Amino acid sequence: MPAHLHATPFLPAHAASLCLRPGAAMALAGLPPLDELARAYQGAGPAWTVVAGGEAIACGGVVRFWPGVGECWCWAGAGVDRWPVAFARLVRGVVQGLCREHGFHRLQIHVRSDDERANRFASHLGFTLEGRCPGFGADRSTHNLYGRFRQWKE
Secondary structure (H helix, E strand, C coil), rough: CCEEEEEEEECCHHHHHEEEEEHHHHHHCCCCHHHHHHHHHCCCCCEEEEEECCEEEEEEEEEECCCCCCEEEEEEHHHCCCCHHHHHHHHHHHHHHHHHCCCCCEEEEEEECCHHHHHHHHHHHCCCCEEEECCCEEEEEEEEEEECCCCCCC
């Protein structure tokens, strides 16, 4: 992994500096403005920013539903395309650490069903497809629900 790629605590200003990938922009369609979402997500659970060469390339985290259960989120910027393998490995490690560091026994993620890359990424992170959610998106798009239960291997 390139030494210049690392995760740092999330700040709303990091989201403002992202040039969102098309899939991330589509997933956010119909939701409140990114700066408003960023402020809300910052206080909703653990969150981080992936930085490469001093530039924020993605932001992600978990919205805690109740103790031990949360919904993951990720806003990928165009910079992810420069280091896709290193990015994927780093985020996988961050997700694996959520159980140990924050006490999660179940994580889930909703991914637009038409975003093949995001669906592959969810699988890479150790999530298992659990079902389809027609009309789940703010724009009424269909999403796939992926879950990850504590029995995962670390």
